[in-house]
Amino acid sequence: MLEEITIENLGVIGRAQIPFGRGLTVVTGETGAGKTMLLTGLSLLMGGKADQGRVRAGAERATVEGRVLVDAGSAVAERVTEAGGELDDDGSLVIVRTVASQGRSRSHLGGRSVPVGVLAELADDLVTVHGQSDQLRLRAPSQQRATVDAVAGPDHLALLGRYREAWQRHVELDAQIAELVERRAEREREAAALRTALAEVERVAPQPGEDQELDAVIARLGHVEELRGHTALAHAALTGDELGVDDAPTAAALVEEARRELEAAARVDPGLEPFVVRAAEIGYLVAEVGADVSGYAHGLAADPASLESAHARRAELGTLARAHGTDVDGVLAWASEAGLRLLDLDSGDERVAGLQAESERLGALLDDLAAQITRNRSDAGAAMAQAVTAELAGLAMAGAELEVTVEPAEPAVHGRDAVTILLRPHPGAPPTPLGKGASGGELSRVMLAVEVVLAQAAQRAGAAPATFVFDEVDAGVGGRAALEVGARLAALARTAQVVVVTHLAQVAAYADHHLVVTKSSDAAGDVVTQSDVRVVVDEERVAELARMLSGQDGSDAALTHAAELLELGAQARISAA
Template identity: 60%
Template sequence: MIEEIRIENLGVIGRAQVELRPGLTVLTGETGAGKTMVLTALNLLLGGKADPATVRVGSAAAAVEGRVLLGAGGAALGRATEAGAGLDDDGSLVLLRTVGASTDGAAGRSRAYVGGRSVPQGVLAELADELVTVHGQADQARLRSPAVQREALDEFVGPAHREVLARYRAAWAERARVDAELSDLVDKARDRTREAELLRLGLAEVERVDPQPEEDVTLAEEVDRLSHAEDLRTAAAGAHTALVGDEDSVDEGSAAVGAIELARRLLEHEGTHDPALAALATRVAEAGYLLADVSTDLAAYLEDLQADPLRLDAAQRRRAELATLTRSYGSTVAEVLAWADTAGRRLLDLDGGDERIAELREARGRLDDELTSLAEQLTDGRRGGAERLSGVVSEELSGLAMGGAELRVSVERADEPGPHGADRVEMLLVPHAGAPARPLGKGASGGELSRVMLAIEVALATAPGATRPGTFVFDEVDAGVGGRAAIEVGRRLSALAQGSQVLVVTHLAQVAAFADHHLVVTKSTADGVDVVTESDVRLVTRDERVRELARMLSGQEDSDAARTHAAELLELSSVGR
């Protein structure tokens, strides 16, 4: 339930506070007084689109704050808690919406808050779905839509039916996904076959060549060594001679090893007289050991090094084989092996395409069977509900000064199943006895649509298992209605308010007379500018209420005849205060 709304700098409203209570509350006032801005404020709190043009001229921003009372354990409470909102001690929740004015041609920003926590605008809309049902003249036009008529019937049938509908819609979405994947696989079957064949050819070539990890690097080194075998031999032999000398050498100091050995002996001989010289002798000895090792390794290298034209030719041919792979599948053998691994896995996926197609076709068949079964359940539920809804709404219309009128709800088989079932739902109105039934979208007047919409809303709110929000807002639901019909509209709104909070914006005294609470928006002028201040949205009772009803009846609130008529209306409504 909405407890109050505070408005600042919205349209003609400078500052206003609207307190709402259980039961039927009507909001009246002269044209231009600000009734529309009150509804605009409510729309902002309910997550509606923010329009910077509605910010009061001269103000930087507009703000709307509302306090709502949440039921324990309800979906709205759960969503608010999920958003991190904090509740007041009395269990109420504060909603806040701000709208910045346009500056330099740029639209001002809109911000939303729930329980002191900044939230996306969509959170307000989600809460609104659980808290409030809003009906305006646009909703009367929407009632002409077959989709809206079907939604109303589904709501009326009950929660078990809506559960079947949810299962049907989920299965429909899954079938669409399966069908899309299946179509994609079938349409691309030729491309998959071509890709698989290319992968097989590539993998066969890689398997034939059988490259080994790092083989290209090893072969490059081997070819380079074999190609320069004589140069390597000459360099190694020269180095060996320089280190140890040759067989014809008679001077042991002419080679590096011999020279080092001579130096060591000289230093060691005299090193006994000076530790520093002895240390140098040790270092020279270490150098001698190193050179001796190197000379030994050079000798072994020379012994192993052989010119092998046959091996060189084989290595070059192997490199050429590897080059054919690296030209096609990677710049190195490592990349070729990585490609082969990826290609193998991809080939498994492609070869499994036929199996996947079979799986998808089987899944689609199961989903088709499930959809057929669920669609039949939906049809049965709708047809049974259509008969009941027709009876309830027709009875309501009789009480709304449409005696002899009848609403017929038709449920026919659609040409093709859709996301909501296999039915075509249509509401037809018989406006009076003997008249032909005509679709609401074609034959109903504005006044008739107003009363049909109200009758349907009452039927939905009172249906077994109804999940309608506890607050209803009607914006000129009495459009196109007058006389006795207006009195009956007021009576029905009053009856609806026995179990709900109902807010009605009306211009008809016959409707306003049935209110439990009557709010009036009046216009005052300051410095030539129309403004509405906090005192201008007020609760009227007794004589003030009679005067307001008189104004609505005749435009002359002080007319004795109008006041007498107003008093009669209050007495007739049995809610006079």
């Protein structure tokens, strides 16, 4: 239940605190006094779009704070906890929304900053808002279908959700099948090209790192004489063996001489013994390197045939590398991926068959779900027509009948039905769609009747919101019809909190609580302040109803009529209780 809203710097409202009670609360006031800002503030609390242009001129930000009473353990309370917020000790939830004149809006839920989307998630469980624009929406076929679906109840909505999921998957499958079939020739060309390329790779049979090994072989075979010269000098410098260059001291001889000198010194100072050992090790290493260099030198031989073969192999590998990678390892990686791609291409027909089988299965499921949805809509449409017709009789439209037709239509994401709500305004008149034949006043009453039926259906399912807000839902209604609208709103308020913004005294007379919004004029311009939103009772309430009836203050006739309306409303509330 909505307990109160505090608004600062929103439109014409400087600061106002609006209290709400149980039952029916009406909000009245002169045109332009700021009543609409109440709905704007409520929309912001429920996650509506923030409009910087709504921030009062000269203010940095507009702030709306709402206090809502929620049940512990309810879905709303659980979502608040998930978002990190908390309920107050009395079970009330504080929601705050700020809109900066320059910058982003901010949202707080239960003392915790949250994305505005979280507020929108809670909206359907907290408040249902209907305004004059809903009359226009009720003209739309999609809205009429959604209304019948809502009357059908949560099980039907869950069934509709399953249908939508199956429909989306079916659409995706058909698109995949169409693409596979359409691209069959292209896939075959791609597969043929891959087979040719993979066959060439298989023929060449490159080995990992083979190109680098060939580069080394080519470098060695192409510089045999140069390598011989260098290795001969190196060997002579190390050991001075049969490669014999001159009689210069060799590394082996010098190391051996050093070892002997260290060995002689170690006889005097045993501490030099480790040096002797290390010198001996160096000698062994010099001898070993010399032997290896000698072996390498003796293995060098000019081999034009091997060099030519290595060049040919390297060229073959280079051709593959240029086609499929930067080197042999890149070619092998490409071949691995290409093999997988070829398997995928070759399995195209099998995939088509598998997708077609799944599509047929989903098609059968959609047929079954659509048939159930149609039955549900037909039953709900008939029940809704009967219930709304009964409501219209109590809204000064006796003899009017509502009809709901459910006819076959092209399959779509919402089912296979065209749902149309028709109104027969009086016996003998042909039924016409709401979007064509109903007047504004008739649409107002039809919408109210539909809303009552929806509320009753939601209450039966245990899913009714705690609060209904109507913004001038009585537009275009007057006389006895206005009295009946007031009586019906009061009846709805027996099981839910109802807030109505109205210009009709006949409606306001049925309220349990009456709020009046006025607007002061000062040096800062027109503004609604804290003192300009007040609860009126007794004589003040009679005076406000009289103003609404006559458009002026102090009319004796209007005052008498207002008192009669209040008496009528009080009697209706007593008899309803």
